Amino acid sequence: MKAALGVDIGGTSMKLGRVDLDAPADTVVSSVPTSRSARPDEILDHLAVAIDAVGAVGAVGIGFCGYVSRGVVVDANNLDDAWAGFELEQAVKDRFGLGTVVLNDADAAAVSEVPLCVERGRVLFITLGTGVGSAVIENGVVLPGLELGGAWVKDSIADRHASTKCVRDGDWATWSTRVDDVLEVLTDLVRPDHIILGGGASERWSDWGSAISPPVPTTPATFRNRAGVLGAALATVTDK
Amino acid sequence: MNEKIKEKFFTIRTGRSAAKGTRMDVRIEATAGDVAQLAADFVEKALESPSPTIGLATGGTPLATYAELIDRHRTRQLRFDHAHYVMLDEYVGVAPDDPVSYHHFIREQFTDQVGVAPTSVHGPLGDTEHLDSAADAYEEVLATLAPREVQILGIGRDGHIGFNEPTSSLASRTRVKTLHSETRADNQRFFPAGQPVPRHALTMGIGTILEAKRLLLIATGEAKAEAIAAAIEGPVTAMVPATALQLHRAATVVIDEAAAAQLVQRDYYIEVASHRPEWQRP
Numbered sequence: 001m002k003a004a005l006g007v008d009i010g011g012t013s014m015k016l017g018r019v020d021l022d023a024p025a026d027t028v029v030s031s032v033p034t035s036r037s038a039r040p041d042e043i044l045d046h047l048a049v050a051i052d053a054v055g056a057v058g059a060v061g062i063g064f065c066g067y068v069s070r071g072v073v074v075d076a077n078n079l080d081d082a083w084a085g086f087e088l089e090q091a092v093k094d095r096f097g098l099g100t101v102v103l104n105d106a107d108a109a110a111v112s113e114v115p116l117c118v119e120r121g122r123v124l125f126i127t128l129g130t131g132v133g134s135a136v137i138e139n140g141v142v143l144p145g146l147e148l149g150g151a152w153v154k155d156s157i158a159d160r161h162a163s164t165k166c167v168r169d170g171d172w173a174t175w176s177t178r179v180d181d182v183l184e185v186l187t188d189l190v191r192p193d194h195i196i197l198g199g200g201a202s203e204r205w206s207d208w209g210s211a212i213s214p215p216v217p218t219t220p221a222t223f224r225n226r227a228g229v230l231g232a233a234l235a236t237v238t239d240k
Numbered sequence: 241m242n243e244k245i246k247e248k249f250f251t252i253r254t255g256r257s258a259a260k261g262t263r264m265d266v267r268i269e270a271t272a273g274d275v276a277q278l279a280a281d282f283v284e285k286a287l288e289s290p291s292p293t294i295g296l297a298t299g300g301t302p303l304a305t306y307a308e309l310i311d312r313h314r315t316r317q318l319r320f321d322h323a324h325y326v327m328l329d330e331y332v333g334v335a336p337d338d339p340v341s342y343h344h345f346i347r348e349q350f351t352d353q354v355g356v357a358p359t360s361v362h363g364p365l366g367d368t369e370h371l372d373s374a375a376d377a378y379e380e381v382l383a384t385l386a387p388r389e390v391q392i393l394g395i396g397r398d399g400h401i402g403f404n405e406p407t408s409s410l411a412s413r414t415r416v417k418t419l420h421s422e423t424r425a426d427n428q429r430f431f432p433a434g435q436p437v438p439r440h441a442l443t444m445g446i447g448t449i450l451e452a453k454r455l456l457l458i459a460t461g462e463a464k465a466e467a468i469a470a471a472i473e474g475p476v477t478a479m480v481p482a483t484a485l486q487l488h489r490a491a492t493v494v495i496d497e498a499a500a501a502q503l504v505q506r507d508y509y510i511e512v513a514s515h516r517p518e519w520q521r522p
Contacts, residue, residue, distance in 0.1 A: 022383060023383060024384060025384065025386040025387065026387075115377075115380045116324070116381055116384060116385065118362075119359060120359040193359075194357070206322065209321060209322065210319065219357050219359065219360050220321075220322060222324060222384075222385065224290070224291060
């Protein structure tokens with residue numbers, strides 16, 4: 001059994017799971033709260049504990065909540081400034097001696113859907129959480145580094161307009177009209193054949209999934225909010 | 241904090257959840273309509289999972305079950321859009337949008353009518369020269385998805401499940417199979433006059449089928465009575481691929497009286513079903 005540690009580093013929590021690469025759906029994900037001021041060395045210390053606890057893994061895949069280029073964090077809006085320019089991939093390799101892949105968190109989440117997109121043409125993968133992340137899957141590949149959350153939507157940007165911070169009193173259905181606004185704009189930009197909605201909001205799909213009117217077939221992320229952990233782990237195989 | 245993380249990792253449960261299973265669960269219903277109701281109950285139960293995978297069968301028998309599920313979607317707003325649907329098989333040389341394809345069949349007869357995006361319906365892709373790769377790609381789809389909560393199955397008169405004809409390995413994976421002449425004749429009714437049924441199909445193997453958490457075999461009508469008796473009461477043999485259900489921990493067979501006509505232990509199955517403890521109900 002091949003296994004990898006999947007890690008999803010976000011602004012408020014770090015999610016981890018040991019992923020059996022032959023049966024990723026079985027992955028159990030644990031969540032560790034992180035502070036917004038978490039610095040790289042603190043996160044690496046958390047990782048050390050996790051790697052110690054999960055047993056033998058062949059590799060580590062990390063999805064990171066910021067723009068990542070070739071394993072280097074370019075910016076991390078939601079975390080400490082010390083992250084800008086941090087060579088995360090190299091640092092993890094050096095400390096743990098494991099094959100490591102670091103990618104943007106939405107890109108990582110999208111990787112989890114790649115095997116399911118054979119018949120889907122061009123797929124727009126959107127994560128809906130505190131912010132809005134995006135990725136495009138086509139021909140079995142995730143096109144990395146898209147930042148469609150910056151797209152202009154209704155006098156704001158997608159990232160803020162459909163933030164789950166806008167959910168008032170648990171009223172997901174009202175919030176979902178904001179998702180419609182975002183899907184309309186992003187569909188014009190990307191022209192997808194299919195849209196997948198992931199991120200924290202996808203855990204509540206049953207509260208709002210039927211309220212949206214998407215322009216193309218739209219489904220919740222198969223692995224919901226676990227997609228980031230699963231995809232990061234799967235990326236250790238597909239990216240190497 | 242560190243102790244907390246450790247604690248979480250040590251409580252991780254490994255392995256797939258498994259029903260305990262004692263014997264094949266045989267449900268004999270009065271009519272084909274009752275069969276559809278009960279089969280639909282099993283599917284509805286599977287849909288309670290937050291992100292389930294449902295295994296669908298094509299052919300004539302499951303249509304009444306799909307009709308019942310469509311009715312529940314319309315009258316009770318039963319939701320299907322959170323699940324992935326996987327098919328057993330597809331004809332070789334037939335594109336997914338071809339009206340005789342199983343992809344087309346399942347969308348038209350079921351998934352399109354219950355609000356499921358076509359892109360949530362997966363099956364092997366038979367319109368390619370690279371059939372081995374297509375078979376492997378389909379196995380990868382199945383491995384990626386959560387294990388099927390339920391796999392619906394029909395049965396051929398020769399005891400086939402999927403397109404696993406007699407003598408198929410009980411450990412087989414998705415691959416190309418040559419259809420039995422009897423199967424081709426039976427399926428001619430789904431093809432326009434003059435268009436022959438393809439000779440080959442890509443089908444989940446029996447090993448692939450057995451990985452579902454629950455198997456749900458549906459059969460109605462006396463034409464299936466002999467195959468049903470062999471599947472439930474005969475010895476496990478590759479000559480009757482459906483006997484592989486005897487190896488599964490949670491196999492349920494839902495049949496009408498006509499299909500049950502040749503079962504030696506018919507009365508016992510009825511007794512078991514009518515004294516079923518509450519906790520054993522689907």
